Amino acid sequence: MKRIIRKVAVLGSGIMGSRIACHFANIGVEVLLLDMVPKELLADEQAKGLTLEHPKVRNRIVDTALQNTLKSNPSAVYNKTVINKIKTGNFTDHMKDIASCDWTIEVVVENLEIKKKVYDQVEQYRKPGTLITSNTSGIPIHMMAEGRSDDFKKHFCGTHFFNPPRYLKLLEIIPTPHTDTAIVDFLMHYGDLYLGKTTVLCKDTPAFIANRVGVYSIMALLHLVEKMDLTVEEVDKFTGPALGRPKSATFRTTDVVGLDTMINVSNGLYQNAPDDEARDKFVLPEYVKHMQANNWLGDKTKQGFYKKTKDADGKSEILALDLKTLTYRKQEKVKSATLEATKPIENLAERMKVFANGKDKAGEFFRISFAGLFEYVSNRIPEISDELFRIDDAMRAGFGWELGPYEVWDAVGVAEGIAIMQQHSHQPAAWVKEMLDAGNTSFYKVENGVKKYYDIPSKSYKVIPGREAFIILDNIRSSKTVWKNAGTTLTDLGDGILNLEFHTKMNTIGGEVLTGINKAIDIAEKDFRGLVIGNDGANFSAGANVGMIFMMAVEQEWDEVNMAIKLFQNTSMRIRYSSIPVILAPHNLTLGGGCEFCLHADHVQLSAETYMGLVEFGVGLIPGGGGSKEFALRASDEFTDGQIEQNVLKDRFLTIGMAKVSTSGLEAYDLGYLQKDKFSISMNRNRLIADAKEKALELANNGYTQPVRRTDIKVLGKSGLGMVYAGANTMKSGNYISEHDQKISQKLGYVMCGGDLSAPTLVSEQYLLDLEREAFLSLCGEKKTLERIQSIITKGKPLRN
CATH class of the missing domain: 3.40.50.720 (NAD(P)-binding Rossmann-like Domain)
Known part of the structure; x- marks a missing residue:
């Protein structure tokens, strides 16, 4: 039914x-x-x-x-x-x-x-x-x-x-x-x-799948801390982003969730899983019992493995718990040759091999902890699941692991993993050895762009069910790549639709990405029906490569800066005015230039969790890739008879001026980054690329027509500038903004008002783009702007100067 x-x-x-x-x-x-x-x-x-x-x-x-x-x-x-x-x-x-x-x-x-x-x-x-x-x-x-x-x-x-x-x-x-x-x-x-x-x-077994494996992993680690004499800081460094885990790692996550929650689940597993071979791991170590007795349960009780306090100068600091003395002390820096060796390696599976071969404490920690985990998950089949992929799915989705236990084991090598296990007195379940003896060397493999898992009862590889609606770029890239350069890869999604993905650090946008977008549109216009711009990275894009802009500005290479900004603007306009539909598929961070590309797309198919915004003010600039122009254009389209047009312009101006970032895909529409009937939301990010492809096909099948460049944008000139300047002066007088903020505001207002025209006038997109580029260039020459950019590059923090 x-x-x-x-x-x-x-x-x-x-x-x-x-x-x-x-x-x-x-x-x-x-x-x-x-x-x-x-x-x-x-x-x-x-x-x-x-x-x-x-x-x-x-x-x-x-x-x-x-x-x-x-x-x-x-x-x-x-x-x-x-x-x-x-x-x-x-x-x-x-x-x-x-x-x-x-x-x-x-x-x-x-x-x-x-x-x-x-x-x-x-x-x-x-x-x-x-x-x-x-x-x-x-x-x-x-x-x-x-x-x-x-x-x-x-x-x-x-x-x-x-x-x-x-x-x-x-x-x-x-x-x-x-x-x-x-x-x-x-x-x-x-x-x-x-x-x-x-x-x-899941099967109806104690704690089901994710908590059964996840709490075992945490409890085994709590015992390993004593055995290896590890500090709180070392554990969180070893089990954080370097290992493909959340930034809060292990102990910080426990503080956030609550130590009592973990204790309750652990006690429940001890009571309800009497036949679990690792049952002793669910017994609380003495230092955890001490924390429980003292009510050191984490954030809810103001202290746990970490404690936020103030130093002698009244400055906030976060202390770490010394697990031997059970007193709080200043945090210590963690040094590890293995961690340093993993830093330049983007591919997480390759990073796992470095961990497995590490010669220091981090490498030893990896081998001991994963030896136990590999044994544990192999023994949980068929108890908690008949299929191994469900365990990996549960750990990725429930605990934020980028790779599940079997995926880590594959990355290390199944046979190599067994050798590590045996060195630390662990053994895999019999079915793992039977798998290897039959000539099957991995738990997963990709065939014809489809990921398959090893099915134990049939001793064969089967397609993972429920993935038919997903397009996973990692699975098709090797066989479907049409073109690539250092920062992008163009992949054939089938049915005449291409996908361009970025793979720079944080998917920032520099010359190689701009070249990639233009090349992708060239190829799509010649031989395909549409283009999707999307990726499977942690974030869609953190914006333009400000480091490149900073270097050119410091060297006063103004012609190069001008050319770079013009290329950025032209690329945004190319996205809008190509002869094929271009769909943007953003997710998570979609900032600055990434947002500007979305503003120019034929349609935006975005993840429900998309954090979109024009944030250039934070580095002393205005949107320079067409964003300032586009907000002036959208304000013009919103002007209606009898309306106070300055108020419409003010709302658009403040979205940029306050660097507003949406907290969801839906809020991106509320902030004006998305247009009605030109966006759709994918609740499941795994479906994002596939949904974007379907939208590109829909537009192509409906007879997509190349848009005509706009020459009818109403700008307010001096009447709008008066409002902007008065507002900026008031904010400066009230000490809400700095003198440099005031200058940036005036530059943005000048662009969005079309300059100091004596009366409201209709102008073209190119006219506004030229003003935008000129304002951007002039701000690049400001000492305070360069200081802001340098702060972001070197400290990762915005500077208010």
Whole structure:
């Protein structure tokens, strides 16, 4: 049957419940969020004369929880209007309203008896055939279904979201023996397509997949700390970005999540997995017991493995816990030849080989920790999963690992990994040796652009299910490359559509990227139907290569700077005025020049998590790749009869002047970086390139026509400049901006107003581009601008001067 989710009920408004509710609202689903009725009045409620029967009191728990969630940083919602889709209530008065919901998600406290009482109510009001799932992380799913009706059992399973649900991509789906397979298939698909999740099918085993492996990894590391005499700083340095893990690494992440959370899961695993061969690893080391006893649980108690304090001068500093003395001290610098050797290596799999062969403490740490992890994950099949790829998926999506355990093992080499294991008294499961004996040397391989995994029962390689809708550039690049240079690769996506990806550091835009874009459009116009500009990197683009601009400006090579900016502008215009559709596919950081390219695209297919902005003010410049021109053009298009045009221009001006960056793809539209009917959002970033390709095909199939360059842009001249100058002077007088900020503001205003024209005038895009380039060049000659650029290059921090 066709199943449509229009309305979802979330039962329980704690941290997880409220955030799950917000994420469903993010995708446009109506949400009913319910919680308990308070048993006592608060002092302020008594002072107002309210009673326990007053609606505000009865909904106090749920309303307070939701408001607290909305204050969280980073935000749980895409923009402020999302909250309008959430209606709050309580179990007593509003449980009957779940009859109108297509899916009921239980997120109450981790207590089986309490959950069963909630399900008793759900059974009274739930409409037969609707979904009912639990977000539990610690209670076996089948136990919650006991005693329920056949229809309840058929439509019930676990849906374990990871916190925070908006940002962590893992959604574990845990069916019971009674769950209809069609329900499981629906949830796997819905989670992927609509919620943007990596959906992982799990068995109903303790802690499921991600927490089973992830908490083992953390606990094994906590024990290894003592064995190797490691410091907090060393562990976080060894297990951070260099290893393809989040910047918060291990101990900082534990502080953020809460040491008590990790302890609870670990204790649960010790109790509920008696046959686990590594069960002793779930016993807390003595120093962790000491932290627990002292309530050093991390950020929630103001201290954990780290403690934020102030020095004698009142300056904030973060101290680290000395694990031997259990006192806090200043952080120590970590030096490692192995880490230094990994720095120039962009390819993470290649970096793993360097770690595995390291001769210092970092190399030894890698070998010991991964020897145990390789053994552990090989023994978890078929206990927690029949397929190895699900373990990797869970660890990447739930714990932020760029490579899952089996992918790391492949990178080191399966046979080499076994040799490391044996050196440290570990052995792989029998099936791994059988795989090697049969001549299969890796857990994964790519054939004809398709990634396959080793299937243990059939002893053959199979296509990873659910990936049919994805285009993974790493899988097709070697066989589908059409052209490349030092900073870009042009790949044939099939059906007449090309993709150009950047692969400079942070995907910054320099001469090689600009050349690549122009070459890609040349090739597409000659032999193809459309072009996508997108990549699988951590970020779409951090903007222009300011280091190159800085060097040329310091050397006063003004002709070269002028040519570079003109090439940038011409490339933006080429994106807009090519004879084939050009689709931009941004994700994560999309700043400066990356944003400017998006402003000129025929369509922007962006990830829901896109942080887009024109941030040039931070380095003492204005957008110089067509961004200032484009915002003047868009302001002109927004002018209407009877409107105060200066106010429209002011809004556009302030977006650039305040360097506003969207906190989501949806907010990028609110800020004016995207245009109505010219953008679409991909909830699942894995689908981004494929979705962009489909949009390029759609435009091509609908008879794409090359646009005509604009000559009808209304600029306000002196009437607009007066507003800009007056505003900048007021801000400077109030000490809100510096003298240099004032100068940059005046330069930007001059461009967006079309210069000091005596009256509003219609001008061309090229006229504005010439003003933009002139203003950009003049700012490059300013000492304070160069100081700002130097600060970004050398310290990675903006300078206010």
